[in-house]
Amino acid sequence: MPRSFVRHRLAACLLWMVLWAPPARAWVYPEHRRILLRAIEQLGAADRALLDSLWAAARSGYPERFTLAVIEPGQGRHPVALDYAAWAGLAGDHSCSPQAMLHSILHEPWVLKVADVTARLKADLRKARRPDQTNNAIRDSDIRLQRADPAYATRAGANNVHFLLARTGGRFKAPPTNAPPARRSR
DSSP: OOHHHHHHHHHHHHHHHHHHOOOOOOOSHHHHHHHHHHHHHTSOHHHHHHHHHHHHHHHHHOTTTBOSSSOOTTOOSSOSSBOHHHHHHHHHHSOSSHHHHHHHHHHOTHHHHHHHHHHHHHHHHHHOOSHHHHHHHHHHHHHHHHHHSTTHHHHHHHTTSSSOOOOOSSSOOOOOTTSOOOOOOO
């Protein structure tokens, strides 16, 4: 099967999942991954069979990069391949476009390191009992992610998603810093 065909089928599958996914909130990779994992687990039989067949076709071109099953709910530390649920986590912080994400998944060695770091984050978040423990787990994970993915911080800054630039025009005018807070109208 030609790789271009596999890429088109993967893109179609990804688009299908995005268009039909219910709204959800997630901030870190393990949460993104869990949401897609649960969504796939809840698919009807026909939709799941279609997704499984698309995954099998994609995997035939890259068997060393993709898990045998479309999702691996028990995947933990030191993964040797990525399941489809990992794609949502990688899309969140580790790519600026679908093309860049697919390239990274198929060719970059750091994606497995990122999956390992985030499996550790998931465990650390599960153990956290206080807000400071949660914050520390996330910050420690950010440091590990920067080591695993060399472009982690620069990519986030370059795409203006996580580190928004200040407005330079428009009608919004910030109040002076010593101004009292605005009152709400009732």
